[in-house]
Each structure stands twice: as structure tokens, then as C-alpha cells.
Amino acid sequence: QVQLQESGPGLVKPSQTLSLTCTVSGGSISSGGYYWNWIRQHPGKGLEWIGYIYYSGSTYYNPSLKSRVTISLDTSKNQFSLKLSSVTAADTAVYFCARGSYYLDYWGQGTLVTVSS
Amino acid sequence: DIQMTQSPSSLSASVGDRVTITCRASQSVSSYLNWYQQKPGKAPKVLIYTASSLQGGVPSRFSGSGSGTDFTLTISSLQPEDFATYYCQQSYNTPWTFGQGTKVEIK
Numbered sequence: 756q757v758q759l760q761e762s763g764p765g766l767v768k769p770s771q772t773l774s775l776t777c778t779v780s781g782g783s784i785s786s787g788g789y790y791w792n793w794i795r796q797h798p799g800k801g802l803e804w805i806g807y808i809y810y811s812g813s814t815y816y817n818p819s820l821k822s823r824v825t826i827s828l829d830t831s832k833n834q835f836s837l838k839l840s841s842v843t844a845a846d847t848a849v850y851f852c853a854r855g856s857y858y859l860d861y862w863g864q865g866t867l868v869t870v871s872s
Numbered sequence: 873d874i875q876m877t878q879s880p881s882s883l884s885a886s887v888g889d890r891v892t893i894t895c896r897a898s899q900s901v902s903s904y905l906n907w908y909q910q911k912p913g914k915a916p917k918v919l920i921y922t923a924s925s926l927q928g929g930v931p932s933r934f935s936g937s938g939s940g941t942d943f944t945l946t947i948s949s950l951q952p953e954d955f956a957t958y959y960c961q962q963s964y965n966t967p968w969t970f971g972q973g974t975k976v977e978i979k
Contacts, residue, residue: 801959801970801971801972801973802916802959802961802970802973803970804961804967804968804969804970806967815966815967817967818873818967819967851915851916853915855963857904857906857921857922857963858906858918858921858922858961858963859906859908859916859918859961860918860921860927862915862916862917863915864914864915865914865915
């Protein structure tokens with residue numbers, strides 16, 4: 756059974772960089788066939804897809820966030836990571852990692868990141 | 873970006889009711905349309921993928937239909953555990969986009 760778990764600071768100061776890691780167990784992120792995704796959900800709101808990385812390292816980012824987002828892989832640790840730079844209060848959200856092909860079949864539980872001084 | 877519009881935004885229903893939620897795409901997404909259920913404080917869970925395929929372990933009272941721009945999620949007989957928010961999502965084009973959600977509440 757594939758499991759994903761997000762980790763990282765729950766509080767980030769404005770203008771700083773938000774950094775989260777997703778640890779995958781029960782399957783290898785380098786086995787191919789899946790995209791490794793980040794999605795966020797603002798408090799009480801809907802879902803916003805941030806981007807994904809493929810096992811080859813190729814990435815696609817939502818154009819709305821592209822200038823501030825970096826997603827990377829660490830195959831040795833079976834992890835992938837999200838960096839979001841120059842954060843503001845508008846980036847306060849629950850951040851989810853998820854595995855996907857044509858649909859997102861396994862999700863982490865989500866982690867709340869608050870941007871505040 | 874492909875815009876996904878769900879209707880209604882919320883509904884009240886009773887246990888045993890048949891519930892239908894619709895999702896409309898701003899352009900054709902072929903059959904690359906997925907449905908998720910989210911309960912408070914939890915991650916979304918996929919129910920239906922590629923418009924009509926039931927994810928393993930999901931009860932058969934859930935079904936999906938449609939293609940192109942118009943899609944439907946149907947719950948044939950609403951159960952207490954089905955009270956949640958439902959989202960559609962297209963995976964036809966990046967950026968992948970979600971509908972705004974439909975909250976199913978107890979009448």
C-alpha cells in the first residue's frame with residue numbers, strides 16, 4: 756500500500772521560502788508511470804493544483820505559481836519536495852502531496868502552512 | 873486553463889436519496905474527468921476516474937457518466953458516510969484544474 760507523508764515547517768514568515776517534503780513508502784518514486792504532485796487548499800476553499808514532477812525529473816508547474824515554485828526529487832530517500840518562494844498570507848493553506856497518472860490515487864494527509872510574521 | 877464548474881455548490885439530502893452532481897468544463901476534456909470525495913480535515917479520495925471508472929474499494933452506489941464538457945456524479949442511495957464535499961478534476965490538459973466543490977449536507 757502506497758503511503759505519502761508531508762513534512763515541514765507549519766509557520767513561515769512573509770517573503771521567505773516555504774519548503775515541504777513528501778516521503779513516499781510502499782512504492783518507489785523512480786519506478787515510472789506516475790507523476791508526483793503538490794496540491795493546496797486555502798482554508799475553507801477548493802483545491803488548487805501546484806505542479807508535478809516525473810521520475811525522470813521533468814516538471815510542470817501551474818502558470819499561476821510558476822515563477823515561485825520548484826519541485827524536486829530525491830530518489831535516494833524516496834522523497835519529493837516543494838519550494839515556494841516569496842510567500843505572502845495568500846499562501847496560507849493546507850498543502851497535500853499526491854501520486855497521479857490520469858488521476859490522483861494516493862494522497863498525503865496534508866499539512867497546514869501558515870504565513871505570518 | 874480549463875475552467876471546471878460544478879452545480880449545485882451545495883445540497884441538502886436525506887439518507888436513501890438519489891443525488892446527482894454535475895460538472896461542466898469550459899472546453900472538451902474528452903473522458904479525462906475524475907471525481908473526489910473530501911471529508912473535513914481529510915485528504916480527498918478518488919471515487920471515479922476517466923469519467924465512469926469506479927476506483928477499487930468504492931461502493932457501487934457511486935457512478936459517473938459523461939464525456940466532452942458535461943459530466944455527472946450520481947449517488948444512487950445516499951448513506952450517512954457520504955455526507956462530504958465532492959470535487960471534479962480534469963486531467964486532459966495541464967494545469968490540471970478542479971471544480972469549486974459541491975457540499976452534500978444532511979437534510
